[in-house]
Every structure is written in structure tokens, then in C-alpha cells.
Amino acid sequence: MRTSQTIERLGLTCMLMLVMAGLMVSCAGTTGIELPFTPPPSPSVTPTMALPTPTPEPPAPPTLVICLREEPESLYLYAPSSRETEAVLSAIYDGPYDIRSFEAQPVILEKMPSLADGDARIESVSLSEGDLYLDPQTMQPARLESGMRYLPTECQNQDCSQIYWSGEVWAEQMVVDFRLREDVRWSDSEALTASDSVFSFLLDAHISTPSTKYLVDRTASYEAIDAQTARWTGIPGYFDPEYPALFWSPLPEHVLGDYSPSELFEVEAASRLPLGWGAYVIESWTPGEQILLRKNLEYFRASEGIPHFDYLIYRFLGDAQPESALQQVLTYECDVVDESLMLPELTSQILELEGAGRMNMDWMPGSALERLEFNLAPTTRSQQPILENVLVRNALAQCIDRQRIVDEVLFGLSQTSETYLPSLHPLYSAPAESLEYNPDAAIAELDRLGWKDVDDSPDTPRVARGVAGVQYGTSLVLSYIAVPGEFQEAVALRIQEDLHQCGVQVDVEILDPQALFVPWPEGQVFGRTFGLLNWAWPSMLSPACEMFLSSEVPSDDRPFGINASGFRSTDYDQVCKRILLGAPYGPEYLTAVQETQRIFSTQLPALPLYVRPRIVAYAPDVCGVEVDPSTFSVLWNLEALASGDQCVP
Incomplete structure (x- = not known):
């Protein structure tokens, strides 16, 4: 599939290419050939020179090139991980198990x-x-x-x-x-x-x-x-x-046993060239450029004829413009673009290139559910408990057109959800009644609850007039925390617009992702000084109902609690603990999973917005890509990737 010119562009030396082809010849091309010449015995015969037959250049070994955003800091199993790390580890470790469809x-x-x-x-x-x-x-x-x-x-x-x-x-x-x-x-x-x-x-x-x-x-x-x-x-x-x-x-x-656990973070045999059992073995690591791997001859699935490529290259594109990753698929410098490079703002370009037959893409709603967290229990005196009343939360939810976000921002490549689980999770249980987009009903409900439009102006927020638990005259103004990025800001803008039409003023604040996880009491999120929070949590094999347990509300006694909404419900606590304490997947367990989702959807401590999609782009002649919502990497089955004639229709 790959040409020798492409391999040279990817940074492999001529010598390495020739060694892989089994030839020990000079990399410099020949400038002329001197042939031995013996005159014939008879002068009547005109001598002729036999022209040499050119030796054809051997084909390059089958090589798959995968482009990543960043270079992994380490490949040690217990070092900090990233999407890029998981992509490389999927080549050297096949398994030990795959998490497919949860x-x-x-x-x-x-x-x-x-x-x-x-x-x-x-x-x-x-x-x-x-x-x-x-x-x-x-x-x-x-x-x-x-x-x-x-x-x-x-x-x-x-x-x-x-x-x-x-x-x-x-x-x-x-x-x-x-x-x-x-x-x-x-x-x-x-x-x-x-x-x-x-x-x-x-x-x-x-x-x-x-x-x-x-x-x-x-x-x-x-x-x-x-x-x-x-x-x-x-x-x-x-x-x-x-x-x-x-x-x-x-x-x-047998390789790492002589090192102490602390030494393994620096030992090359653990962090840079780890031994594995998967489809490929690391041959070399060129810092800042690429990792070169070769086919593992001991691979336990080799009898199936996989992997299909002799060599695998991970290239690091770094902080180059996101569009450059797509360009390098078109120029055959990348065969596959990993999801680490698939920024949401590239979606429209990918769809256009796919429609033109110049690129393929595969996608699937993932395991991370994007939520709009409501702060039910603010901790500062300057904040009023505006969102404490579930009826207010329901009204705000009816103001937000979640399907518009999916269609316009995500180009239809996602799904909405009605509970704390993504809709593809096998234990997902949709409520009997879901909150549909209905701004007229939401406006009427806010008015009934005492949030009045006192000046009949669409440019000013509603004001509290007899709202239970809220100081008279409080304006319906909420802070909104989001992380940086064109896509996230586009989502924030649409939510801001939707809530504005209901008389809710939303002040958007862009917060560094690391700042989201500063613990109680200093952090804005876990210190509960926000109004609305847009963030995502991954879903596991089992439902993570503890995200909304009363015991997980951050406090002096529980500074690392994860319930940022401040939601408390005795009924929810009881059924969630049945999930956490009971025998897995028995009748009582499954009933409890359904019940936590029912309570969540009726009490609405957070509004599920959409499921983050997983997207991978690849060259038209590559086949075998299969995106799954819950695998550690979208390249979980890279040993099955093939190209050209190896692709079975």
C-alpha cells in the first residue's frame, strides 16, 4: 500500500528501508556502470555491448501510518495516560479484555x-x-x-x-x-x-x-x-x-522484576520500549516525531493472518492546525487519524471530504455524557438558591433545544439522553415522560413560580416576585462555566440564546479544564460557586449512580466528593446503595438501576445534553475500522485493519 517515497517523507532513512527489504546496497543512486569487454576473434564481426537490465526497486513493506495529536509522555502502564497513550498501547497489548458496548x-x-x-x-x-x-x-x-x-x-x-x-x-x-x-x-x-x-x-x-x-x-x-x-x-x-x-x-x-516500583517510571523497558503480547513490537522511538513498530512474530492470533501490515508508525502532529491532519490523509502521509486529532470543529470538513469520496470516517456516540449541571446548593451568601426548586430546573430544561445542538453543532453525529446514562448503555432506561423542548410552557411555568417579566423587555432578565426561598427582587441571572474551545463555546452560545428567550440571563465563563477539578472548598465547581456547569462524565460498565449521592456532596468532611450539584435525596441514596452493595445484575440490582434513573429524570440535578461522539478519519483504501462507544481506544482492533486487496467487501 505504501510507496517508498511516502516512507521517506515519514522520516525513515533510506538504509532502514533497504534493510527492511533485505538489501545491503548504497543509498546513493548509481551514476554509471563499467562492463567488462572482450573483443571477438573475428574483426569482420561488429562488436556490440549488452545493455544492463535495470533491477526493479523492491516494493516497500506494508506499513500503516496512524497520526496522533501529542507524543505520549510514557507507555508505562501505571504512568498518567492519554488518548494517544491508549492508541499506542492497543498495538503492544491486545486486551487483556476489550470493553465493547459497555x-x-x-x-x-x-x-x-x-x-x-x-x-x-x-x-x-x-x-x-x-x-x-x-x-x-x-x-x-x-x-x-x-x-x-x-x-x-x-x-x-x-x-x-x-x-x-x-x-x-x-x-x-x-x-x-x-x-x-x-x-x-x-x-x-x-x-x-x-x-x-x-x-x-x-x-x-x-x-x-x-x-x-x-x-x-x-x-x-x-x-x-x-x-x-x-x-x-x-x-x-x-x-x-x-x-x-x-x-x-x-x-x-522476567524483564521488570529486578527494578523497584519507583524506578519503573524511568526505566526504558517499562516507559519507552515496553514488552507486550499484542500485534506489534516497538522497534524505535524518535522523540518528537514518531514511534516505529514491527509485526510481532509471537502474536497469538498470527495464524489468522493478522496483523496485515509488517510495520506500524505512530506520527505526532503536535499543535499544528487541526486541518493539517485531514490534509495529510489526502496526501497519504496519514492512513488513519486518531480521535485525539478529531476536534469537533473538524466535523463539517470530514463530512464534506467523505461525501466527495476522498476520505472515510466512522463514528459512534461514545461513553461520555455531556451534562448541564445545576447548582442546587450554592455556598456563598451572594448566591441565591435559584435552582433549588425542581420546577425551575424543569422549566429551564424545556427552554433548551438539545436536538438543535446535536444537529447544528455536532452535525447530527450524536444522541440525546434522558438519564445519567448514555442512551446506548445496555442498562439505559428512558423515563415514561421526557422533557421536550417547549419554551412557551417554560415561560408560563416561570411566571407561575414568581419569576416575572416586570418591564416587558426581552433584553432584561426576569425578577423574583414572591419566589419561595429566594430574596425578593433577585434577577434570574446564572453563571455558566464551560471549558475553552470553538465547539464548547458554540454549545454555550446556543444554551445562552435559548435561555435568553425565556428571560434567563446567562453569563458565560470559560474555565481552564484543570480548574474544574480543584477540590472543596477552593474550586468553583466542587466549592459550588457556579450556577450552571457544562461538563462530561464517562460511563462505566456499571452505572455510576454515586455521582449524585448525598454522601458525595463536597464538604469539610468529604472534600473530594464528586456530587458537584449538591443534590440530596433519601430515596435516591437508598436505591443507589442497592446498586453499590448488592449482588451484580440480579433482579434487585436491575430494579435499582432503573429506579435511580427514574428519580434522576424527575428531580433533574443535571440536564443531559448529548453524548460525545467518537470520530476517526482514514484513507479511502483502509478498511476494518470499527468505532465502539466504550473501548479504551477507537483503534482497539488495529490488528484487523487492512488496505487495498486485503479488504473483503
């Missing part, structure tokens, strides 16, 4: 464990004073002490919890077995074993590894039962609904 699918595992099959199970376990368990009241790991509550056997919600006084009691814990395929090897031919997964767990658990420790703290043990089997055992009372994914991605102990 469900875990095995890659190097024989199967995903399940409660139905018995390789995941809930077992009885004794508890005594001082034992580590999950406190059902705080939802945090704790040491059992007299007077603390626990979940006895056959109890998986707070209603049946009991108080511990002394002695030995019985509780339950989850045990999950993972079985590795026997044909998976590291790219240096060493067998990949369950011990490599345990080694990775121990690195994750180490104090010098800056991971969250959320799962580590809820793990009683993680061990290798035999060469192919790893077993996870949770602390009593913790039943992880994402238990099929509790397998730690292996790291090669």
Missing part, C-alpha cells in the same frame, strides 16, 4: 467470568474485630469495631445490616477466577502467565505507584492459582458489579 469481552482470557458459570461466586466468610471489610454506611473500607454496621450472610443492602458487638460473625465476599489462554506469549517468546498479572497488581498496590488504589483497597487477595489462573478475592461486603474486569493487565516480571 460489556467486557475476552481477548487473552479464555472467557469472562460470571456468577452464572461459577467462576465468579459469593462465599461466606467469618469476620472478627479488626478485620478489613466494606462499611455499608460510609461505603468505604474499614476495620471492624464494636458498634459498626456490617452486612451478614444473605444480606446485600442497608435494610438488613446488623451492628457488630464482639466475637465472630459471618458475612459474604466475592471470589472471581480468571483463566488465561495457553497460547499467549510475550514478544520475546517467554510464556505469559498468571504470575505476570499478580506482579502487575503488586506494582499497582505499591505506595510509590500513584494510582487511585480504589480496587486495591477493596481487594483481600490477588493470587496465581496456577500458571494460567488468577484469583481475585474481595473484602467482605464488597460486591463489584464490574467484577469481570478485575483482572490486572500483565507486566513481564
